[in-house]
Amino acid sequence: MSKFLSNLYSALEPYTPGEQPKDKAYIKLNTNESPFSPSPKVVEAISTEVINDLNLYPDPEVSLLRDALAENFGVNRENIFVGNGSDDVIAFSIMAFCGRGGSLACPDITYGFYPVYAELFGVNLTEVPLRDDFSVKVEDYKSFNCPVIIANPNAPTGLMLSLEEVETLINQNPNRLVIMDEAYMDFGKASAAELTKKYNNLMVIQTFSKSRSLAGLRVGFAVANAEIIRDLETMRFSFNPYNINSITMRAATAAIKDSAYYDNCINKIIDNREYSKAELTKMGFKVLNSKSNFIFASHPEYSAKALYEELKNRGILVRYFSKERIKDFVRITVGSKEQMQAVVNEIKDILKG
């Protein structure tokens, strides 16, 4: 820390992204990426003409992409906000709707970036414990008047609230903002996006990083009523109005329009998830009922940390969290069928040994 850094940040501990070791080639099942390349339409969209026009600023309204997303969700452009990855969208949201001195509530076990944002923006965070079965119970949020952010499906558990439960949460308090972080929702197929037409205290955030095979492109977005989106636009135009570059806008627009390609990818990943859940269950694992593109599993006789390390030795990366409540679990991203067969076979072999 230099002598120039504001002491507001003296306790700030940045987010730790999943490891990306370069010492050898790994089967990478640690950051919830898609095993599939993006749609061929994405390759087409990044034309030489688009690249040659990069001397010009991008469209700060991100019109093409917002219109394509609006069409996809049956809303209007004014209901769509686009960010440089969904982290960008979450950051602007917490900054806007909590702000220094404000408050936020979220589960105690969830996406690890929420507490980092709370610290960065000086927001008082209440972490509401998950129930013993790792489920979120919406009644536990009833007394909170501050904004609530819930990852649904939750990470790293993969457990999902039903649409009815989400609606109950929204209805608890019409003067409270509910932010549903649906990064993994395409694998759960119960998005609350439709409810943004009915409720003005709901924001739904999604990403192109998982189901749309575009983690490397950085696109996330929010769906909400026009007033909330206008607030987010106020923040974006006060921080970085050109946050989406011209290539990203074209590529993401092409992706959102090729739903046939992505539906096929999503269905394959769901199949591979169910296959892997069944195989791990047969081996004695406790496997949470994930509705995402990852599996959260714990073995009664084999340490999760040791399993993570042994898999890494064998060239397979999964994710391990040392946090007390979940230190007996590994999180395994659902990859291709071949990748999942490989990880299942290696785990079988490790447990035998």
Place this chain on the structure above:
Amino acid sequence: MSKFLSNLYSALEPYTPGEQPKDKAYIKLNTNESPFSPSPKVVEAISTEVINDLNLYPDPEVSLLRDALAENFGVNRENIFVGNGSDDVIAFSIMAFCGRGGSLACPDITYGFYPVYAELFGVNLTEVPLRDDFSVKVEDYKSFNCPVIIANPNAPTGLMLSLEEVETLINQNPNRLVIMDEAYMDFGKASAAELTKKYNNLMVIQTFSKSRSLAGLRVGFAVANAEIIRDLETMRFSFNPYNINSITMRAATAAIKDSAYYDNCINKIIDNREYSKAELTKMGFKVLNSKSNFIFASHPEYSAKALYEELKNRGILVRYFSKERIKDFVRITVGSKEQMQAVVNEIKDILKG
């Protein structure tokens, strides 16, 4: 403003980007873009292989690009910070080194985003008046102990501090951070980047948007000592660790390595600038001695606002600012020789009429 927006932002007025009207094709000389396409190496760098790998997250360390920039400036990777456009870098810098309740000083006439950041982050901004000839005088900053940010060359005047003046500014107070925003410095050729090796209270910010013909790609960067860069990395990893996408990293790396191509573009723009300054002077304009890729000029007998409007009618976009001290000036981006001949001829015709 929705009922959910924090009242911290009730006075926030977002930045207004240059207009991008779509009603007809304009000669666009209003946002200081380069008239030249990016290097052909940029097209090559955005290969089908790179696009097909977009399912994977980008390198959060942005290693390739930081190494290429480090080589370019004769520093190390730890001395380079990369942002999603230089706005991103400026935002993180003001957030980090001022912070809510902190202070910042800058000229009263300068890049219009600084006051927006001050308001967004709750920073007390002192706007130090330019002298009557629109110059920045470093002695006017002597008494400030808070961070100082100076655009050099300044916008929209184009006037530049010499390296000696910048060194005087740095030496005024070793415990004060000096941020030199060198967005236009490739056209002035007096960068203070080299001084970051000698002084640990200096940060130099540059961009790929102007001289590198990549406004549409969004890349900016800072050069500074390792401690300052580490602070900026703390902010970035607490806000958006993947702020640079994979394509952007590859394309910008290719650009920084093709200095021959860009040196040629820069020299052409400088030639066109000097041609245009001479022509406007002949027509009776007061033309500031711009060292950037734009010209700031005022005619004693023709209203700047009317000139802006008449040029727009004739299909040429320039920029007009209604701010009191500069309301008699237009800012004209230096484009290709053909574009500058066109704008010179139209202005001649307008003045005749």
